[in-house]
Amino acid sequence: MDGESTLSLVLFSGTDDKLTAAAVLAVGAAAMGRPVNVFLQYWALDAFRRDRITRYHGSAPEAGPAGDALLRGSLEGPKHWSETLRQAKDVGDVRIHACALSTELFGISQADLDPLVDDIEGVAAFMGDAADGPITFI
Amino acid sequence: MDGESTLSLVLFSGTDDKLTAAAVLAVGAAAMGRPVNVFLQYWALDAFRRDRITRYHGSAPEAGPAGDALLRGSLEGPKHWSETLRQAKDVGDVRIHACALSTELFGISQADLDPLVDDIEGVAAFMGDAADGPITFI
Amino acid sequence: MDGESTLSLVLFSGTDDKLTAAAVLAVGAAAMGRPVNVFLQYWALDAFRRDRITRYHGSAPEAGPAGDALLRGSLEGPKHWSETLRQAKDVGDVRIHACALSTELFGISQADLDPLVDDIEGVAAFMGDAADGPITFI
Numbered sequence: 497m498d499g500e501s502t503l504s505l506v507l508f509s510g511t512d513d514k515l516t517a518a519a520v521l522a523v524g525a526a527a528m529g530r531p532v533n534v535f536l537q538y539w540a541l542d543a544f545r546r547d548r549i550t551r552y553h554g555s556a557p558e559a560g561p562a563g564d565a566l567l568r569g570s571l572e573g574p575k576h577w578s579e580t581l582r583q584a585k586d587v588g589d590v591r592i593h594a595c596a597l598s599t600e601l602f603g604i605s606q607a608d609l610d611p612l613v614d615d616i617e618g619v620a621a622f623m624g625d626a627a628d629g630p631i632t633f634i
Numbered sequence: 635m636d637g638e639s640t641l642s643l644v645l646f647s648g649t650d651d652k653l654t655a656a657a658v659l660a661v662g663a664a665a666m667g668r669p670v671n672v673f674l675q676y677w678a679l680d681a682f683r684r685d686r687i688t689r690y691h692g693s694a695p696e697a698g699p700a701g702d703a704l705l706r707g708s709l710e711g712p713k714h715w716s717e718t719l720r721q722a723k724d725v726g727d728v729r730i731h732a733c734a735l736s737t738e739l740f741g742i743s744q745a746d747l748d749p750l751v752d753d754i755e756g757v758a759a760f761m762g763d764a765a766d767g768p769i770t771f772i
Numbered sequence: 773m774d775g776e777s778t779l780s781l782v783l784f785s786g787t788d789d790k791l792t793a794a795a796v797l798a799v800g801a802a803a804m805g806r807p808v809n810v811f812l813q814y815w816a817l818d819a820f821r822r823d824r825i826t827r828y829h830g831s832a833p834e835a836g837p838a839g840d841a842l843l844r845g846s847l848e849g850p851k852h853w854s855e856t857l858r859q860a861k862d863v864g865d866v867r868i869h870a871c872a873l874s875t876e877l878f879g880i881s882q883a884d885l886d887p888l889v890d891d892i893e894g895v896a897a898f899m900g901d902a903a904d905g906p907i908t909f910i
Contacts, residue, residue: 503907506770508655510696513814517784517909520813520873524895528903537658538651539696557695557833558786558815570877597658601708619662627666630907631641631768632782633655644908646793648834675793677834695833735796739846757800765804769779769797769906 501629502531504622509634510539512577513555513567518634519580526588533625534592536613540634541598549578549610581612591625593617639767640669642760647772648677650715651693651705656772657718664726672730673760674751678772679736687716687748719750729763731755777905778807780898785910786815788853789831789843794910795856802864810868811898812889816910817874825854825886857888867901869893 503525507518522532536544543553552571555564571577584590594609594616606616641663645656660670674682681691690709693702709715722728732747732754744754779801783794798808812820819829828847831840847853860866870885870892882892 501903504768506655506659508652508772509694514784517782517813520871520895521782521899521907521909524899527896528899530899530903537655539694539701542701554696556785556815558830563815563818566877595658601704619658620665623659623662623666623668626768627639627668629768630780630902630905631659631770632907632909633659633770633772634784634909642906644793644797646790646910647832675796676789677832677839680839692834733796739842757796758803761797761800761804761806764906765777765806767906769908771793771797771908771910 500530502533502625503629504533504535504626504631506535506537506631506633507540508537510543510553511555512553512571513559514634515540515543515553516571516577516580519577519584521632522590523580523584523587526584526590529588532584532588532590533622534590535595535622536592537595537598538601541594541604542602544594544610544613545604545608546610550576578610578612585612593622595619595622638668640671640763641767642671642673642764642769644673644675644769644771645678646675648681648691649693650691650709651697652772653678653681653691654709654715654718657715657722659770660728661718661722661725664722664728667726670722670726670728671760671763672728673733674730675733675736679732680740682732682748682751683742683746684748688714716748716750723750731760733757733760776806778809778901779905780809780811780902780907782811782813782907782909783816784813786819786829787831788829788847789835790910791816791819791829792847792853792856795853795860797908798866799856799860799863802860802866805864808860808864808866809898809901810866811871812868813871813874817870817880818878820870820886820889821880821884822886826852854886854888861888869898871895871898
């Protein structure tokens with residue numbers, strides 16, 4: 497595995513701290529010329545809905561009220577994770593897929609999702625692209 | 635790393651949404667002929683107890699009451715993650731190990747665990763099988 | 773990827789159960805001669821502050837009061853995850869980096885962190901060291 501092996505990120509959690517951490521890893525890998533393959537499941541998929549992607553989605557329970565307030569302040573404007581992901585797509589080969597099973601569970605179609613999401617795909621297609629590198633679950 | 639490198643999954647969380655996500659990744663990898671090496675720690679190990687594996691184990695905090703109800707409904711019958719894992723074991727090379735340290739912490743033996751669990755092993759044995767592929771913590 | 777590819781661990785969560793799981797994976801990999809590259813973000817970084825690293829940081833929500841009490845009892849003395857990480861650094865090539873963005877968010881400098889932390893670095897440096905192995909997010 498060299499520096500160009502694909503980084504596959506399974507985004508499961510829907511809180512803004514984890515989504516920010518994921519976006520930072522994606523942009524870091526993309527800047528190094530590494531392909532990034534993102535798969536959105538469950539609460540992360542829900543957070544990518546077009547009408548609420550920049551709404552506040554909360555933080556991990558251990559943040560507490562002070563940590564939560566700190567996180568919330570850090571998400572303003574250009575620092576929002578959705579903007580970081582847009583940058584990552586501009587600089588590199590970053591594809592974002594919605595998990596087909598999760599779209600069925602929530603009853604959502606691609607029209608409901610932010611344009612950051614390229615398509616809806618099944619786990620077999622995701623695993624095919626994940627054959628040659630790390631699979632990181634966030 | 636080619637398509638046949640082992641996918642190692644460390645299951646830590648005991649909620650049914652993460653266990654379902656894990657089972658979907660395991661069956662997707664197994665269907666592609668990829669060995670799957672599962673290590674059960676903490677709350678995930680607790681969820682594999684023989685007498686409560688199909689009991690409802692809750693969801694991530696960000697699910698909220700509506701998301702929780704949706705998840706709960708999705709787990710009925712053949713769609714339960716334990717059935718998906720059984721399928722994964724039928725179609726491919728999927729081994730499920732209980733972490734020795736976690737079994738000691740909970741005071742449980744293999745007889746307490748669902749037959750899906752092949753054995754109890756230490757972290758050195760797990761790491762030995764994880765030498766040639768991704769290690770995904772869920 | 774052979775047994776000596778670097779294991780990169782992104783520590784995000786600040787609860788003691790996940791930090792213990794991470795330390796066990798780190799020491800297991802280090803004992804096999806595998807380099808370990810740790811990146812501390814968000815609530816995990818906060819848990820590495822010099823003045824509170826051994827304080828109790830809680831457990832996953834699904835632990836419940838009984839699980840939480842069990843975990844708390846397991847952290848006494850030499851079994852604390854910070855001691856396990858110290859062992860891992862003694863036996864192998866384990867480097868622990870604080871994420872620059874997270875140190876800015878919390879307003880902390882290296883002097884505020886436990887000596888286990890080697891330095892503060894950006895995501896590009898972390899990704900450079902993570903080029904040849906798994907990236908595990910905990």
